[in-house]
Structure formats: C-alpha cells, structure tokens
Amino acid sequence: MAKDSKKALIIGGGIAGMSAARELANNGVEVTLVEREPNIGGYGARFCCKASEECNKCSVCLINYNMDEIAAHPGITLLANSEVKGLTKSGDGFEVKLSQRPRFVDSGKCTACGLCTEKCPTEPKAIKLPQPQSVPNSYYIDVAKCLNFQGKDCRVCQEVCPVKAVDLKEEARESTLTVDSVIVATGFKPFDPSEKRQYGYGRMANVITALELEEQFRFQGKLTRPSDGKEPKSVAFIQCVGSRDIRQENSYCSRYCCAFAMRSARLIRDRLPETDVSIFYMDLQSAGKGFNEFYEKVRKEVDFIHAMPGNLDETPTQGIIIGYEDIAGGKICQKGFDLVVLSVGITPNDNAENLAETLGIKAGEDGFYQVISSNGSLKAADGAIFLAGACQGPKDINSSIAQGMRAAEEVVSLLTSKN
Amino acid sequence: MSESAKIGVFFCNCGKTISERIDIKKLKEEVQSAGGVQCIEEFESLCRKPEQEKLSSLMKKEGVERVVIAGCSPKLYEELFARTLKEAGINPEFLVISNIREQCSWVFPEKDTATRKALEDIRQKVSRAKSLEAFDEVDVPAEQKVLAIGGGIAGLETALELSKLGFKVTLIEKSSALGGRTLKLNKSYVIEENPKDYVQAKVDLVNKDDNIEILTETELVKLNGSPGNFTAKIKQSGEKKDLNVGAIVVATGLSTRFPRESYGIDLSEKVVTQLQLEEILASPEKSDARFKGDNKAHVLFVTGMIGEDSKLSTASALKNALLLKGKYDCLTYVACQEMKVAGDRLEEMYRKAREEGVIFFKYNGNPPSFVTNGSEIKAVVSDYFLSAGEKGIPQVKIPCDLLVLEENLVPTEDFAALRGTLDIKLGPRGFFQQDNVHQVPVKSNKSGIFLVGSCRQPMDIVEVLADAGSAATQIVSLLSPGKIKVNDNRWTIEKGKCTLCLTCVRFCPHGAIGWTRAAEASEGLCQACGVCASECPAIAIQVKNYTNDQILTELEEILNK
Amino acid sequence: MEKASSKIVVFCCYQSAYEAADMAGTMGLSLPDNLNVVRVPCTGKVDTIHILRAFELGAEGVIVLACHDENCKFLTGNIRARKRVEYLKGILEEIGLEKERLEIYNLAPNMGHRFAEVASSMAENLKKLRSAEV
Ligand SMILES: Cc1cc2nc3c(=O)[nH]c(=O)nc-3n(C[C@H](O)[C@H](O)[C@H](O)COP(=O)(O)OP(=O)(O)OC[C@H]3O[C@@H](n4cnc5c(N)ncnc54)[C@H](O)[C@@H]3O)c2cc1C
Ligand SMILES: Cc1cc2nc3c(=O)[nH]c(=O)nc-3n(C[C@H](O)[C@H](O)[C@H](O)COP(=O)(O)OP(=O)(O)OC[C@H]3O[C@@H](n4cnc5c(N)ncnc54)[C@H](O)[C@@H]3O)c2cc1C
Ligand code: SF4
Ligand code: SF4
Ligand code: SF4
C-alpha cells in the first residue's frame, strides 16, 4: 500500500460494508464507516443460527465474527447514527458532509453497564442497547419513548450513569471529511407484505415474516405463535412474497429465501420434532455448495408443495387455512397451519434515490444501484465510488462478503496506481 | 511455570454495574489473604483511555509480570488490554481476563452468589496466570510473489489485480494457451462483451504485464513451506524448476461430463451438450450452417435431470434459446425441473423468453424420455402445470432437430493429484473447498493457499471476478509489507516422546505438521487449535498456554484441590 | 464455600459458546450457580484426560460446548471433541458414573438462549441423579 495513508469512506455497516472495511483497513487504508442505525451489522445482526444437529451454512454467524473484528480494529473509525449529507469532488477524491444524529449517550464513554436502563422509569425502556450483541457496545436513547423528550422532567439516566456518558442535551453534529474513495453498501429493505392483502399479514396474528421468525429465534431462542405464545404444531413457509412478481414491480428473484426457508425448516424440525413444516414454492433456487444433497436431506423432513397459495383464511382459534391448487390432483385444496411464515423479498432501501442523488450514482429500473459498466467492475460513477452488497441487487450473505472484498480490492488497486 | 512471577489483579467496577452487584471489597480481601498476588487495584472503567494509562503506569511502577483483569467479557476488550500490557512492557500472553460482568454480575441477582462466583473465577484465572508461558510474535520475511495455477478468467484476473497492487505473479497453465473455458462460450448472460474478446483482452494485458510471468504447458508437482515462504516445484515440458512464492492461487476451473446413463441417449449430430452448443454458436459459420434455412429447426433444451444444482445450465438454456429464436427463428423449448433464476438478469431473461415464444415445460419429477427412430429423435415431455386431475399429466411429443442436454459440472480430471500436491481438503463433489462458512469466500484449510473461481464451485464470470478481488486483497494484506507475523515457539514437540505414529499429521485440520525424525509443525501454518495435542497418543505435543498442565491447574482450582 | 462435588465444569469454545454465554448474561437469562467455565480456543483442545480429571477431582458434571458440525473455525476440532466425549461416556459407565454427567452440545455465538437451556438441563439432570442416589 501507499506510504502516505489513504482514506476511504464506507456507507453502511451491514455485512458488505463490514467486509469492505476490514479488507481496506488490513491494507493500511484509513477507514471511516458510516452507519445510519445506532449499531452495525445490518439485517444479519438480527438473524438466528439455523443449525439443526449440524451447521446448515446460513452464514449468519459470520456477521458476529465480523462485528467483533470491526470493533477491535484500530484502523476503522465507526460513526453510528450518521448519514452522508453531501459529496463533492475535491481533487481525485471527495469532500464528504456527514451528519450525526444525537445518540444522547457518548459511545466513547459508555461501558454498557446497563444501570441507566435499570433505573429508567418508562416501559418499554427509553434508554437501551440496540441489541444484546451490539457494536458499538453502547446504549442510546429512543427519543420517542423518553419522558424527557415529552416535556417531563426526567433525567434519571443522566444522573445515574457512573461515567457521565448520558447527555440529554446532545445535538446533531455536522462534520466534513476528505476521502480518496467511497464504497456504498447501504443494503436493502425487506418487502412489506401488507401490500399483498391475500396473505393476511397485519390482519391475521399468526402470519409472520421471515424477519420475525429470525428475530424470534435469535432473541427469544424459540418459535411461538404471536396470538397465544404457544409452540406451533404446523408451520408453512410461503415463498416469493414480493419477489418474482411483475405486478409488484419486484420482478426479480431475491435469492436468499429458498435456502432460508429450507434451513429454517430444518431448525424448526430440530427444535420442535413434532411440528410439521411445509414450503409453498414456485421454483427452488440453489444456494451454497452441494445444494442437491442438502435438498434431499430437507425433503425427508419437510413437505414441499409446488404451488403458490391463492388466499389465506383464519379459523376461530386463529389457525391459518391456506387455499391452493393441487396441480397434480387437478383440484383446489385447503390445508390448515398454526403459523405461516412469509419469505419476503429483498427490495431497495428507503431513501435509496435520495442517497443516489447525493452521491451522483444511478439506480436502475428495479431501484437497486447500478454499476457503470458491465465488465465486472463495481464502479458506480466516474470518480472512485464503488458498490457492494444488497444495495446493488438481491444477494445472500456470502455474495455480499465476496462483493465487499472485491470493492475493497478495487479501491486499493485504484489508490495504489495513483501513487 | 513461574510461581514467583509478580501477579497483579485489577478490578473494574464498570461504572457501577459490577460494584453494585458484586462485593468488590470482599473480593479484594479474599484475593489478598489467599496470597500469591502482589498488586491489587480497583478501577472505575478500565476500558477508558485515562484509566488504561493509569493501569499502565501502575504496572510499570510495581513491576507486575502477570495480569488478571476482572471485568467485562474478553470478547470486548481483550485486544485493547493486550495493547496496554505491551505498552507497559509486559508480554501480552501474560494477560488473563476474568469475566465477572457478563458471566457473573449480570447472571446472579443475589449479591452473595455473584460475589462467590466472581471469586471462584478470579481464583481460577490467578492460577492460570501463574502457569502462563511467554512466546513472541516474530516477523519472517515474506516473498512478494505469488504462484497462480490455471490461466482461465479466474487466474488471469487475480494475476492482473495482484500486479496492479505491486506483486509479481507466475501464472502456470496446463494447456498450451491461456483463456480457459470462457473461450468456448458464445455469449455471457452477465457481461455484455463477447466472452472470447473479454478474456482475450485480459490475456493481452497479462502478456504485456512485466510483473506477470506466463508459463504454459506447466504444472505444479511439489509444494513445501508456509505462507510467505512456499517453495513450489513446477514442471514445464519435462523440465523442473523451483519457485519461491509467498502465496498460492488455485484457479484450475472445472470440467464437464456427459452422463449418458441418466439420459439413455448418445451424443450425436442432433444431440449435443450445452457446452457443445456454446461452441457451435460461438462460430457464425458453424451456426449458420446448422440453423439458417427455410425450415425452422425445433430445438429442445433439457435441464434438471442429472442432479446438477447450478444456475449455469438454466442461464445457458435461456440465453441460447433466446438467441436461436431471435437470430434463426427456431422453435425453441425448454424442459426443466426448476427454473434456477437466482442470478444476475436471469428472471428478466426468463420473462423475455416467454414473451418471445420460447415454450417452457416444468416436468416436476417426471423427466422427459427420448425415442429415436433412425435419425429422428422425439422427446416425450410432460408439464406438471397442465395436469388434468384424474386424467393424469398429458404428454407432449416434440420432434427434435436438436436436443441440448445439460452436462455435469465436475472437478477437473487431475484434481486428486493437485489436491495431494497442495495437501488441502476437498468439499462436496470433490470441488476445491470445504463447505465451512469460515472459508467464505476464497480461503482453503491452509493459510496462504486461496481458491478462486469455478474450481471451488460452479459460478458465472462476475462471481469469478469477485473471487479474484477477494483473493488479491487478502494476499496483499497477508504478505505486505514484506513480512508475516508468526508465533515463535507456540508449540513444543518432545522429540523423545514422539513415536512417529503420525496421528497428528492425519488430524491436523490445517496441514501444518510434517515430519523428519519426529513430527514437526510449521509455525506459519499452525492455527493453534490444539487438535494435534489432544490426539497425540504419546502426549508429545503441547500448545503453549493450553498445555495439559495448564488446563489441569485450572480444573484443580475450580474443584478446590 | 460450596463443595466441589456439586460443580459443573463447562469447556467453552472461544469461537462460539463463550460468546453465547456472554449473550445469555447480557440478556439476563437465569443460569445455575454451580457452573464454572473453562475457556478453550477450540474444543479440539479438550482432551480425554481433562474430562476424566475433572470427574476425578469431584466435578458432578462436565459439558463441552463446541461449534456446530461443519462450522468449526478450525474445521474438525468439534468433531474430534464429540468422538472423545462419546468414547468417554462409555468409560464413565464402566467406572460406575452415569453417562448423563457428560454432554457435548453445539452452539453458535448468537445462541444465548441455547446456552442457558443446556446449562440448566444439565443442572436439572444432576439434581435428579442426586435425589435418585438418596
Ligand atoms: C428475513 C431475511 C432473512 C435472511 N436470511 C439470510 C440467511 O440466512 N443467509 C444469507 O446468506 N442471507 C440471508 N438474507 C439476506 C441477507 O440479509 C443479505 O444478504 C445481507 O444482509 C446483505 O448485506 P448488506 O450489507 O448488503 O445489507 P444490510 O444487511 O441491509 O446492511 C446495510 C447497512 O447499511 C445501513 N444503511 C442503510 N442506509 C444507510 C445510509 N443512507 N447511510 C448509512 N448507513 C445506511 C443499514 O442500517 C445497514 O446497517 C436474509 C434476508 C432477509 C430479509
Ligand atoms: C455450459 C456452460 C455455460 C456457461 N455460460 C456462462 C455464461 O453465459 N456466462 C458466464 O458468466 N459464465 C458462464 N459459464 C461459466 C464460465 O464458463 C465460468 O465461470 C468460467 O469459465 C470460470 O473460469 P475459471 O477461470 O474459474 O475456470 P476455467 O475457465 O475452466 O479455467 C481454468 C484453467 O485452468 C487450467 N488448469 C486446469 N488444471 C490445471 C492444472 N492442474 N495446472 C495448471 N492449469 C490448470 C485449465 O486448462 C484452464 O485454462 C458457463 C459454463 C458452462 C459449463
Ligand atoms: S447454521 Fe448458520 S449461524 Fe449456525 S453455525 Fe451454521 S452458518 Fe453459523
Ligand atoms: S449507565 Fe451510563 S455507562 Fe451505564 S449503560 Fe447507561 S449510559 Fe452507559
Ligand atoms: S429465492 Fe426462492 S423464494 Fe426467494 S425469490 Fe427466489 S425463487 Fe422466490
């Protein structure tokens, strides 16, 4: 690497951004990682391990390993709660305007002791860790819940914090930064299934999304029905919800969900051996190595139904009846389930267009950011701006990692050649 | 073991979260009265810079040699504290963390229990601290040179990127020309440029690049050494020569195999594999001769019958069906088990193909059969979605002027020999990478050997490029700036005890052990997992700081013996 | 001070189970108070002699917590550990100890709940064994 150190900005601290950050920093580039949320990790930090008695290769644990590495890496400056507000060319590089929303807890001081949460009078708590394994490992205040921000005179956390990390008067901070290169890794947003009324999401308590299943297993360690907290005796996955659907403008395959459903099915069968699992699908997509062998294993444990459900109904006990066409039998069928999981697709992130405008990059018809040439480079504009991860199109964790590393490599290569 | 070393135990109150739930005063007294600890101090929040500075100067002043920090999980600040020790001139191996926050104060609501558990853990860690041994990290020089095996797109791209990053590369190719399989493709579904021109451009760049040495008709025959310092013996037309390189890139691609047994029909003028069709279409003369004319040819693509799961065959069928339809107005059909559209552009191509009149059959477990009559071929195809209840699934007979059959994507013919030479582990179906997420994306089980492109699993060109980038950046961070840090003497093998049973050689997951008169490990390859030490029947191997004695000392302390 | 005979020794792989134990703590899940964690870099390092010695010194139970099969950072450490545990269960029976006193489980770092679950279930089982003895 160059003798005089080079600087890079990474926007988005999901798995793609983390992989890029680590590679750049390992190559001696000074990295600033800007994350909109109070903690990094992206969606993957909310997913569960899908091992049955063996690892089912969902790659979710890699997110933990990456978060640990980023937290400990001396070459990476992490700015959480932050966004990029402006970007202008300056020489070969850029001048970046950043804005950091107040967290009200100084993450450089907070020791994550948790005293504040204990004493916070609201329920649910207004001051908290973003999640149990959070990087930065610091608390923050959820303004919507905090009494102080509702005009009440509560300053309990500020008083109780032994290291004086809480500052209820903290204000947003603007700053500027010059960097040589930028990697955009802002990820995606899961499809909102309430747009598809026939699947009953939001209307029927026991229809949940894939993300909700992931979070139940990760944060509660088990799977239950939202309506009564009981373990489901039968679970159905419905695939391609908000994917491969021209009417919904999401005409692409989201690529993670077939493997997600199969791995989750194995997890459920392992934890709840009495529970039946069915998967409704259009075409099964491969993922990972030795997929067919994996499929053969899953097929022994799970009922694959080659049909897309027509509509869902609720029984008086809040079970879900799925109506579908049994194609081989040539008739309309119904099957009842305790819990239905919608494998929601990957869609462009909120505000993707605004950010594109700020950065001078382009989104394609489907809303994902586009590279400027089809020669395999991840360059997104004439200057040194590159893309990585699901902001460029649907992909799973492994592909996001590979792309993050590739983007880092393109940056290093560009910066080296300039010397 | 050092009983006389000066030990410091440092408590962190962590704000108050620990001190409110655990009786630190009592802990201090207990540790003091148990003896053997020379320096005890309490801190407010040790993870903060000013307090670390305080700690550092205290340790220096008191001449502390071993350090136990009782506070939050080592997962959080172990590396930070290791740096503090280093600054204070203490070997970071002499640090032990007693996790009295996550694993004590937050677990036990009663102060007494929490205090008791904390004390147990601190005692265990003090006994561990006493037993620790020092070893150092040393720098060994690293060759700024890489050997890339295989001259397909994967090898070419990795070589070019490494060259840009200032490395020298020797690229060896078994055949007489560079380019690999991509040269045979007529079109790529992911990149716009013609694949032949695309690789050719890369080949030209490689040829012009002074940092890259190209050796065709060359193979690797032997490999020794460790990251930074491999010695590779290569053979070019009978002549052998040694190369010193810092890292190895394996980019040998894959092979195809036509599984006649699955189809029950031979390849012929009218029955070709997908790759054969790619080659026909890549040549305008050959394809005009076959498809141009007034009689529209019937072309049927079949995928999904042979246990392949790659999207490449769906991709190839879609792109070529569209091409035959568009250019020659052929009647094109695709019979598949599954539309594998989880790749760039594939769903779009699938839609376009349907719009343009390509006919799709999804046979769902009832694969087509083929009837030959002289030179005529008919395929009998069923479609699940045309099922008519009791009447069963209707079957359609398609007369085929050309039948295009998916082939198996298999490891190259000589993968077994190469695996042996590299001494790495294989993954599913014999491809070059184990199925373990820790190796994502391009690592092998041996440090310094990287697996790039379709030799590790079938993939398209854009995915190959991502692999190449991943490998290049990892190699650069491994080998720059000219040296690699390795542990010095992390390991001991007692030569007198080793019976050369080679159990360790077989069980080491990282190929780190070799032997001469006794087993010998390579510090550069060893990842200190300790498997060898646990497996060795003669108890000849010990991994420092996880030796039997050390673990037993901890157990004895836990169990109050 | 409690007697050694009611202790459970937990060998925790630092790659996975150790972080899961932290997560259990951070979430405030309840754990038995006779658990003592020994951190190992990989369960491949947990030798038969360590486990046997723990019982010899009076441990009531031993749990080995490894990464999931095919997810070991060191590739096969967990599989070797399982082999040893299975072998040792046989030995335990031979010397007159119940094989339930020794267990191996697989964990990922994001499985705090699972850590609490297996620890508590070992404690429960030991309680049952204890009351059966009386
Ligand atoms: C329910 C569900 C389950 C899944 N399960 C699996 C699975 O088991 N295995 C698998 O391989 N894949 C799975 N996936 C896919 C996986 O989530 C993605 O591949 C992966 O998260 C993509 O990583 P990323 O870094 O590109 O994006 P993200 O994870 O979305 O991360 C993007 C980051 O950027 C931040 N950000 C966004 N906008 C801005 C901005 N303007 N400024 C600053 N920061 C910003 C976000 O806060 C976030 O932290 C699943 C997806 C879903 C929806
Ligand atoms: C039918 C078919 C259709 C395809 N269609 C597309 C498509 O439309 N779009 C797309 O992007 N991709 C497509 N692909 C995939 C594409 O061909 C591969 O992604 C690409 O060729 C992989 O490149 P590689 O460098 O990994 O391997 P290869 O191109 O196979 O190159 C490997 C090289 O290594 C050499 N080698 C092998 N063993 C040794 C050894 N022991 N020592 C030295 N050298 C050795 C070989 O001679 C060869 O030159 C298709 C593949 C197939 C089979
Ligand atoms: S199933 Fe997923 S999270 Fe669990 S160990 Fe395997 S890859 Fe990691
Ligand atoms: S009390 Fe202070 S130090 Fe403790 S968690 Fe709250 S903000 Fe952080
Ligand atoms: S991966 Fe499967 S479920 Fe997801 S969009 Fe693609 S086909 Fe549908």
Ligand code: SF4
């Ligand atoms: S500790 Fe032993 S088994 Fe593990 S990598 Fe080193 S040599 Fe191999």
